[in-house]
Amino acid sequence: MPREKLGTGIRQDQIIDAALALMTDRGVRGLSMAAIARRVGFAPSAIYRHFPSKDALLDAVLERVRERLHGAIAASRAETDDPVEALRRLLERHMRLLRQNRGLNRVLLADDFHVGHPERRQRLLGLFAGYLDGVADVIREGQRRHRIRHDVNARSLAVLFLGLIQPASVLWVLSDGRFDVTAQARAAWPIFEQSLSAHPAPPRAAAARGRR
Amino acid sequence: MPREKLGTGIRQDQIIDAALALMTDRGVRGLSMAAIARRVGFAPSAIYRHFPSKDALLDAVLERVRERLHGAIAASRAETDDPVEALRRLLERHMRLLRQNRGLNRVLLADDFHVGHPERRQRLLGLFAGYLDGVADVIREGQRRHRIRHDVNARSLAVLFLGLIQPASVLWVLSDGRFDVTAQARAAWPIFEQSLSAHPAPPRAAAARGRR
DNA sequence: CGCTATTGTGAACGAGTATTCACAACCGGA
DNA sequence: TCCGGTTGTGAATACTCGTTCACAATAGCG
Numbered sequence: 001m002p003r004e005k006l007g008t009g010i011r012q013d014q015i016i017d018a019a020l021a022l023m024t025d026r027g028v029r030g031l032s033m034a035a036i037a038r039r040v041g042f043a044p045s046a047i048y049r050h051f052p053s054k055d056a057l058l059d060a061v062l063e064r065v066r067e068r069l070h071g072a073i074a075a076s077r078a079e080t081d082d083p084v085e086a087l088r089r090l091l092e093r094h095m096r097l098l099r100q101n102r103g104l105n106r107v108l109l110a111d112d113f114h115v116g117h118p119e120r121r122q123r124l125l126g127l128f129a130g131y132l133d134g135v136a137d138v139i140r141e142g143q144r145r146h147r148i149r150h151d152v153n154a155r156s157l158a159v160l161f162l163g164l165i166q167p168a169s170v171l172w173v174l175s176d177g178r179f180d181v182t183a184q185a186r187a188a189w190p191i192f193e194q195s196l197s198a199h200p201a202p203p204r205a206a207a208a209r210g211r212r
Numbered sequence: 213m214p215r216e217k218l219g220t221g222i223r224q225d226q227i228i229d230a231a232l233a234l235m236t237d238r239g240v241r242g243l244s245m246a247a248i249a250r251r252v253g254f255a256p257s258a259i260y261r262h263f264p265s266k267d268a269l270l271d272a273v274l275e276r277v278r279e280r281l282h283g284a285i286a287a288s289r290a291e292t293d294d295p296v297e298a299l300r301r302l303l304e305r306h307m308r309l310l311r312q313n314r315g316l317n318r319v320l321l322a323d324d325f326h327v328g329h330p331e332r333r334q335r336l337l338g339l340f341a342g343y344l345d346g347v348a349d350v351i352r353e354g355q356r357r358h359r360i361r362h363d364v365n366a367r368s369l370a371v372l373f374l375g376l377i378q379p380a381s382v383l384w385v386l387s388d389g390r391f392d393v394t395a396q397a398r399a400a401w402p403i404f405e406q407s408l409s410a411h412p413a414p415p416r417a418a419a420a421r422g423r424r
Numbered sequence: 425c426g427c428t429a430t431t432g433t434g435a436a437c438g439a440g441t442a443t444t445c446a447c448a449a450c451c452g453g454a
Numbered sequence: 455t456c457c458g459g460t461t462g463t464g465a466a467t468a469c470t471c472g473t474t475c476a477c478a479a480t481a482g483c484g
Contacts (some may be wrong), residue, residue: 027323107320111239127384156399163375174337187368
């Protein structure tokens with residue numbers, strides 16, 4: 001086999017792609033340098049020409065995931081002026097992203113990122129925080145335009161929005177694709193949309209609570 | 213150090229407890245037989261007197277988590293007759309459970325359980341399915357009593373309920389306890405409760421959508 | 425008390441891991 | 455064309471991990 005020599009930029013992309021693809025069925029735990037190298041068509045040692053260590057590689061993977069998720073927010077905002085419609089499109093786009101690449105899900109939930117170096121955990125938290133900030137921003141714009149209720153702070157609604165996605169994607173991965181995320185999204189969105197525009201403090205529901 | 217000899221039932225409990233506790237700060241990845249043994253006060257090889265393999269140990273841990281979560285549902289139902297109130301209490305109880313034991317969260321999301329043996333993944337999926345069935349059961353009862361809307365199927369609402377919990381717990385773990393899950397639950401619950409009793413097909417919101 | 429199954433020990437093995445290094449092949453520019 | 459830095463190789467290193475096994479100590483039963 002003649003060895004091809006490619007620029008380090010191209011190789012870095014290939015390596016990150018291979019890592020993400022391997023996470024799909026092996027998880028972050030089963031992600032070995034040998035497996036990545038095999039998928040790229042490499043000897044394991046060649047990876048070290050393009051990344052100083054496995055940690056640096058994982059950081060790069062995390063960065064790529066961040067770009068994709070934040071890109072989804074930007075794209076959704078760019079497509080429409082209506083904040084509520086932007087959220088609906090973001091939901092759709094986010095689901096599509098997860099469906100196209102299961103490894104993405106692993107990155108967000110795997111304990112190698114949740115534990116491991118505290119520094120990397122911090123970066124993952126930053127990823128979530130950035131995403132939630134973006135969503136909260138859209139929500140605040142909706143509140144300004146009186147399309148979204150004012151009596152709940154935007155950040156809490158943003159976490160709730162994430163709740164439309166996360167359990168569905170977990171079930172989807174766990175069931176090996178048998179859980180219908182699209183149907184769940186279709187059922188969940190109208191409910192969430194109603195919640196956004198609901199009248200603050202409806203008189204009936206509050207009185208029905210048991211105590212205090 | 214004189215070696216104490218204890219019954220295998222007691223030891224199994226100790227080992228499972230140690231494993232769950234270690235997951236809190238090491239994750240499932242960092243969970244080694246040596247670490248578990250050290251925490252129990254053991255030599256690593258002694259674990260094999262009570263569990264045939266690490267896989268069997270992890271299965272037992274999973275089973276314990278299942279018992280706790282399903283127990284939370286049963287306890288919440290037993291406390292009140294009102295289905296909506298039962299859900300509110302379950303939310304509270306579930307959050308408390310996660311707060312008391314971060315390892316529980318790891319079990320539910322770690323990729324060693326999501327990947328690894330397909331058999332174990334199946335069991336984790338069964339755990340989720342059982343939980344959702346329990347929640348859906350409560351919801352169906354609420355629908356029968358006209359306390360919960362009929363135009364959405366109970367299972368979708370159950371997944372939505374899970375969405376109140378999962379993102380919050382992920383953020384809580386990731387932020388090392390700085391994210392206020394209690395506050396998030398307090399903000400999210402009233403919104404979810406309103407959604408449950410919302411009138412089907414409100415005329416205003418549907419017409420506002422952009423296309424078709 | 426004495427016997428036997430149960431429980432704990434410590435050393436060892438083998439498989440898998442990330443990483444290093446001396447060396448070889450290649451590419452682009454002078 | 456030749457040269458130097460870049461890129462790929464394969465063997466070797468040092469480590470951790472799960473698991474096994476021959477042996478020792480113990481507990482509880484008769």
